[in-house]
Amino acid sequence: MYVLAVSDHIMIAHSFTGEIFGPAQALHGATYGVEVEFRRAELDRDGLVCDIGLALKTLREVLGELNYRNLDELPELRGKNTTTEFVAGEIFRRMQVRIATGAVGPGTAEALASMRVVLRESPVAWASFEGALR
Amino acid sequence: MYVLAVSDHIMIAHSFTGEIFGPAQALHGATYGVEVEFRRAELDRDGLVCDIGLALKTLREVLGELNYRNLDELPELRGKNTTTEFVAGEIFRRMQVRIATGAVGPGTAEALASMRVVLRESPVAWASFEGALR
Amino acid sequence: MYVLAVSDHIMIAHSFTGEIFGPAQALHGATYGVEVEFRRAELDRDGLVCDIGLALKTLREVLGELNYRNLDELPELRGKNTTTEFVAGEIFRRMQVRIATGAVGPGTAEALASMRVVLRESPVAWASFEGALR
Amino acid sequence: MYVLAVSDHIMIAHSFTGEIFGPAQALHGATYGVEVEFRRAELDRDGLVCDIGLALKTLREVLGELNYRNLDELPELRGKNTTTEFVAGEIFRRMQVRIATGAVGPGTAEALASMRVVLRESPVAWASFEGALR
Amino acid sequence: MYVLAVSDHIMIAHSFTGEIFGPAQALHGATYGVEVEFRRAELDRDGLVCDIGLALKTLREVLGELNYRNLDELPELRGKNTTTEFVAGEIFRRMQVRIATGAVGPGTAEALASMRVVLRESPVAWASFEGALR
Amino acid sequence: MYVLAVSDHIMIAHSFTGEIFGPAQALHGATYGVEVEFRRAELDRDGLVCDIGLALKTLREVLGELNYRNLDELPELRGKNTTTEFVAGEIFRRMQVRIATGAVGPGTAEALASMRVVLRESPVAWASFEGALR
Numbered sequence: 001m002y003v004l005a006v007s008d009h010i011m012i013a014h015s016f017t018g019e020i021f022g023p024a025q026a027l028h029g030a031t032y033g034v035e036v037e038f039r040r041a042e043l044d045r046d047g048l049v050c051d052i053g054l055a056l057k058t059l060r061e062v063l064g065e066l067n068y069r070n071l072d073e074l075p076e077l078r079g080k081n082t083t084t085e086f087v088a089g090e091i092f093r094r095m096q097v098r099i100a101t102g103a104v105g106p107g108t109a110e111a112l113a114s115m116r117v118v119l120r121e122s123p124v125a126w127a128s129f130e131g132a133l134r
Numbered sequence: 135m136y137v138l139a140v141s142d143h144i145m146i147a148h149s150f151t152g153e154i155f156g157p158a159q160a161l162h163g164a165t166y167g168v169e170v171e172f173r174r175a176e177l178d179r180d181g182l183v184c185d186i187g188l189a190l191k192t193l194r195e196v197l198g199e200l201n202y203r204n205l206d207e208l209p210e211l212r213g214k215n216t217t218t219e220f221v222a223g224e225i226f227r228r229m230q231v232r233i234a235t236g237a238v239g240p241g242t243a244e245a246l247a248s249m250r251v252v253l254r255e256s257p258v259a260w261a262s263f264e265g266a267l268r
Numbered sequence: 269m270y271v272l273a274v275s276d277h278i279m280i281a282h283s284f285t286g287e288i289f290g291p292a293q294a295l296h297g298a299t300y301g302v303e304v305e306f307r308r309a310e311l312d313r314d315g316l317v318c319d320i321g322l323a324l325k326t327l328r329e330v331l332g333e334l335n336y337r338n339l340d341e342l343p344e345l346r347g348k349n350t351t352t353e354f355v356a357g358e359i360f361r362r363m364q365v366r367i368a369t370g371a372v373g374p375g376t377a378e379a380l381a382s383m384r385v386v387l388r389e390s391p392v393a394w395a396s397f398e399g400a401l402r
Numbered sequence: 403m404y405v406l407a408v409s410d411h412i413m414i415a416h417s418f419t420g421e422i423f424g425p426a427q428a429l430h431g432a433t434y435g436v437e438v439e440f441r442r443a444e445l446d447r448d449g450l451v452c453d454i455g456l457a458l459k460t461l462r463e464v465l466g467e468l469n470y471r472n473l474d475e476l477p478e479l480r481g482k483n484t485t486t487e488f489v490a491g492e493i494f495r496r497m498q499v500r501i502a503t504g505a506v507g508p509g510t511a512e513a514l515a516s517m518r519v520v521l522r523e524s525p526v527a528w529a530s531f532e533g534a535l536r
Numbered sequence: 537m538y539v540l541a542v543s544d545h546i547m548i549a550h551s552f553t554g555e556i557f558g559p560a561q562a563l564h565g566a567t568y569g570v571e572v573e574f575r576r577a578e579l580d581r582d583g584l585v586c587d588i589g590l591a592l593k594t595l596r597e598v599l600g601e602l603n604y605r606n607l608d609e610l611p612e613l614r615g616k617n618t619t620t621e622f623v624a625g626e627i628f629r630r631m632q633v634r635i636a637t638g639a640v641g642p643g644t645a646e647a648l649a650s651m652r653v654v655l656r657e658s659p660v661a662w663a664s665f666e667g668a669l670r
Numbered sequence: 671m672y673v674l675a676v677s678d679h680i681m682i683a684h685s686f687t688g689e690i691f692g693p694a695q696a697l698h699g700a701t702y703g704v705e706v707e708f709r710r711a712e713l714d715r716d717g718l719v720c721d722i723g724l725a726l727k728t729l730r731e732v733l734g735e736l737n738y739r740n741l742d743e744l745p746e747l748r749g750k751n752t753t754t755e756f757v758a759g760e761i762f763r764r765m766q767v768r769i770a771t772g773a774v775g776p777g778t779a780e781a782l783a784s785m786r787v788v789l790r791e792s793p794v795a796w797a798s799f800e801g802a803l804r
Contacts, residue, residue, distance in 0.1 A: 001531070001532050001533070002487045002490070002491065002529070002530070002531050003487070003529060003530040003531075003532075004486070004487050004527070004528075004529045005527065005528045005529065005530075006526055006527050007391070007525075007526045007527070008526065009390050009391055009392075011292075011296050011297060011298050011389075011390065012296055012297055013281035013282075013295050013296050013297040013338070014281075014297070016180075018180045020180055020182070020185055020239075021180075022187065023335070023336040024279075024336055026336050026337065026338070027281050027338045028279050028280055028281050028297060028335075028336040028337060028338070029279060029280055029281035029282070029296060029297005029298055029299075030279050030297055030298070030299045031297075031298045031299040031300075031389060031390050032299075033390075033391055043485075043487060043488060043491075046418075046420045046422055046423075046483055046485075047482060047483035047484070047485040047487070047488045048422070048483075048485055048487065049487050049529065051422055052527060053424060056526065067291070067296075068291040068292055068294050068296040069294065069296060070281070070294070070295045070296070080181060081180055081181035081182075082181070083177075083180075083181040083182055084138070085136045085137070085138050085177060085181070085182065085183050086177060086181045088136070089136065089177075105422075121279075121299060122277050122279065122299050122301075123141070123275070123277055123301055123793060124140055124141045124142065124190065124277075125138070125139065125140050125141070125186060126138075126139050127136070127137060127138045127139065127183065128136070128137040128139075129135070129136050129137075130135050130137075131135070141793070143792050143793055143794075145694075145698045145699060145700050145791075145792065146698055146699055147683035147684075147697050147698050147699040147740070148699070150448075152448045154448055154450070154453055154507075155448075156455060157737070157738040158681075158738055160738050160739065160740070161683050161740045162681050162682055162683050162699060162737075162738040162739065162740070163681060163682055163683040163684070163698060163699005163700055163701075164681050164699055164700070164701045165699075165700045165701040165702075165791060165792050166701075167792075167793055201693070201698075202693040202694055202696050202698040203696065203698060204683070204696070204697045204698070214449060215448055215449035215450075216449070217445075217448075217449045217450055218406070219404045219405070219406050219445060219449070219450065219451050220445060220449045222404070223404065223445075255681075255701060256679050256681065256701050256703075257409070257659060257677070257679050257703055258408055258409045258410065258458065258679075259406070259407065259408050259409070259454060260406075260407050261404070261405060261406045261407065261451065262404070262405040262407075263403070263404050263405075264403050264405070265403070269799070269800050269801070270755045270758070270759065270797070270798070270799050271755070271797060271798040271799075271800075272754070272755050272795070272796075272797045273795065273796050273797065273798075274794055274795050275793070275794045275795070276794065284582075286582045288582055288584070288587055288641075289582075290589065311753075311755060311756060311759075314686075314688045314690055314691075314751055314753075315750060315751035315752070315753040315755070315756045316690070316751075316753055316755065317755050317797065319690055320795060321692065324794065324795075348583060349582055349583035349584075350583070351579075351582075351583040351584055352540070353538045353539070353540050353579060353583070353584065353585050354579060354583045356538070357538065357579075373690075391525060391543075392542055392543045392544065392592065393540070393541065393542050393543070393588060394540075394541050395538070395539060395540045395541065395585065396538070396539040396541075397537070397538050397539075398537050398539075399537070409659070411658050411659055411660075413560075413564050413565060413566050413657075413658065414564055414565055415549035415550075415563050415564050415565040415606070416549075416565070425603070425604040426547075426604055428604050428605065428606070429549050429606045430547045430548055430549050430565060430603075430604040430605060430606070431547060431548055431549040431550070431564060431565005431566055431567075432547050432565055432566070432567045433565075433566045433567040433568075433657060433658050434567075435658075435659055469559070469564075470559040470560055470562050470564040471562065471564060472549070472562070472563045472564065523547075523567060524545050524547065524567050524569075525543070525545055525569055526545075552716075554716045556716055556718070556721055556775075557716075558723060616717060617716055617717035617718075618717070619713075619716075619717040619718055620674070621672045621673070621674050621713060621717070621718065621719050622713060622717045624672070625672065625713075659677070660676055660677045660678065660726065661674070661675065661676050661677070661722060662674075662675050663672070663673060663674045663675065663719065664672070664673040664675075665671070665672050665673075666671050666673075667671070
């Protein structure tokens with residue numbers, strides 16, 4: 001299995017609901033280092049998992065919807081605790097929609113087996129979501 | 135599949151038995167950066183894989199049994215070569231016992247599918263142990 | 269010249285005032301990896317720049333005043349753009365006050381020549397403030 | 403499952419063929435940080451996945467065939483786009499041949515379940531190839 | 537003294553002239569992680585060392601002159617061994633020219649005291665050039 | 671000012687004497703990532719600060735005197751607390767002696783202005799020693 005991974009980052013504000021979150025119930029924020037891994041069994045005829053330029057561009061577009069925002073105010077995330085693991089899943093779903101419509105290259109969506117999104121939250125914590133693309 | 139990972143570190147002394155270890159047969163030591171990954175299929179109702187505070191606390195307790203110690207002198211490790219891969223497995227087993235008794239939250243033990251323990255030993259080597267929790 | 273450095277991190281929310289900040293004028297946040305370097309010409313009789321346990325404890329106390337907070341709401345920072353470089357300076361000043369009253373050990377304040385505070389803001393940016401302690 | 407991983411690096415020149423590569427069609431180069439992960443279900447009687455010294459030596463030999471070279475001029479790579487993912491696969495195959503003939507220790511080849519080769523290409527991109535060894 | 541640092545990277549090919557370079561006399565290449573540190577005594581009225589967006593843009597422009605190139609073929613570098621330390625100096629000089637003409641903001645050139653350019657060449661080597669800007 | 675830096679690592683055991691060290695009074699150990707920075711005002715005629723191959727070789731020789739050892743048993747370190755900052759100074763002094771006798775190249779000792787030795791001890795602590803070479 002081949003993997004190609006690209007990374008970028010976002011800086012967001014948010015707060016959590018629930019006593020389990022302790023001091024993180026207050027409005028605070030995070031820099032998330034974001035890595036997306038694309039997996040497929042065989043390389044394409046150019047020797048690629050996918051076009052790395054398109055992969056970086058697609059990731060930047062998805063992250064652009066969240067970057068420099070207070071996640072508490074995004075209508076589509078209302079009522080959700082935007083934990084690192086949840087945001088990893090959310091970025092996965094937004095990437096998946098774009099990939100399905102050809103964002104990382106014609107024919108690539110069909111060839112990719114799975115994808116993993118990793119969010120680096122701090123020197124001592126990270127989270128990820130991984131799922132099949134087919 | 136969602137993953138939440140936390141990290142900490144320990145500083146230990148030990149020696150190895152067997153010619154295969156060359157100069158590492160002498161008493162020496164290591165800083166191990168330790169990462170524990172918790173995996174589950176769905177997030178809980180708070181949007182979490184598990185309580186990150188409890189995860190860090192449980193890891194610190196397990197590591198406290200090894201930190202600033204000469205592993206050659208720990209009765210429960212007698213006769214073992216405490217290689218990086220072995221210690222990864224040992225930390226897995228000690229975490230597993232605590233998780234089973236609710237250390238990372240009530241109900242979480244049942245929800246976690248698997249766990250991975252990674253030990254960073256040097257800039258050029260690391261080891262891990264991964265296993266199912268159910 | 270000897271240096272001892274310790275690190276920790278904080279997760280904060282804030283916004284900036286001024287067109288120069290572009291999208292960062294909106295409320296957003298950051299994880300700051302924070303490193304503090306202590307410098308002195310000669311080691312003390314224990315072979316130390318300073319007590320590393322006290323250094324970590326003092327840093328944690330200073331960071332505790334900022335961690336999980338919206339910096340826009342802290343009275344003492346009102347009217348300031350809490351840029352990464354400004355926050356580095358602010359942490360320097362708060363560390364300096366505590367060091368002067370013996371927080372990192374009796375006699376250490378007099379022996380330390382200078383200090384540097386580094387804030388890692390993202391994979392592509394960091395800032396620092398450095399100054400004399402005597 | 404236990405994993406032992408070792409790392410090293412190479413510095414190579416190459417160019418790519420195909421419009422999809424844009425400016426990377428020109429002769430350029432890369433530093434690849436190379437990590438090789440060895441996986442097996444149980445440790446050997448010494449408590450090892452494999453002899454870490456032999457693992458590092460074998461990796462160095464394989465990388466020696468590529469290091470400080472223009473990959474465009476290597477006869478065995480003619481007609482290939484030596485993308486990061488392709489080179490990960492190539493290093494996997496070269497390691498696999500040597501492992502099969504005992505390079506990482508007698509009896510180890512039979513015990514290893516799988517291997518993964520990761521290439522760190524830049525701060526924002528990496529690739530890997532993973533496959534079974536039996 | 538305040539510092540603001542930004543980073544980016546380039547991928548280049550080159551060769552060296554002289555027996556001292558051993559195998560690196562052959563055409564090979566490198567990924568250089570490039571960090572530029574800007575230093576000044578006091579922050580501006582916005583709380584900044586300089587406009588971080590302009591700093592990243594200026595660095596990208598300078599690196600664009602070298603990225604995906606064979607440095608052996610650049611007329612302005614003819615007859616030079618483009619060692620990591622030399623390239624650090626070269627990037628310093630190209631940044632300095634742009635800063636002097638206002639690239640990182642009006643009035644900033646006069647306020648900056650010095651600059652340092654760091655190039656990360658491999659996991660075991662880096663080089664830098666530092667100089668005054670006034 | 672130009673800098674060239676190289677890195678390697680060691681794994682040692684040791685203990686500390688004095689109540690200030692708390693649990694680190696017990697025999698434990700550390701992996702030290704070791705970086706040595708060489709500084710000079712002008713590059714030599716090859717475009718170098720010094721021969722990077724000789725720099726790595728000299729560092730490896732110096733580290734070979736400490737690697738896989740219990741520092742408590744080295745006669746030349748008797749009575750010393752081998753703190754991270756002390757060991758940084760010790761490596762500096764051992765490098766300095768070798769540099770003075772031509773270990774990093776003929777004529778280089780005279781050209782180098784200063785040197786810095788950095789030891790990475792854990793994810794949250796590092797130390798260094800810096801001094802003039804002339």
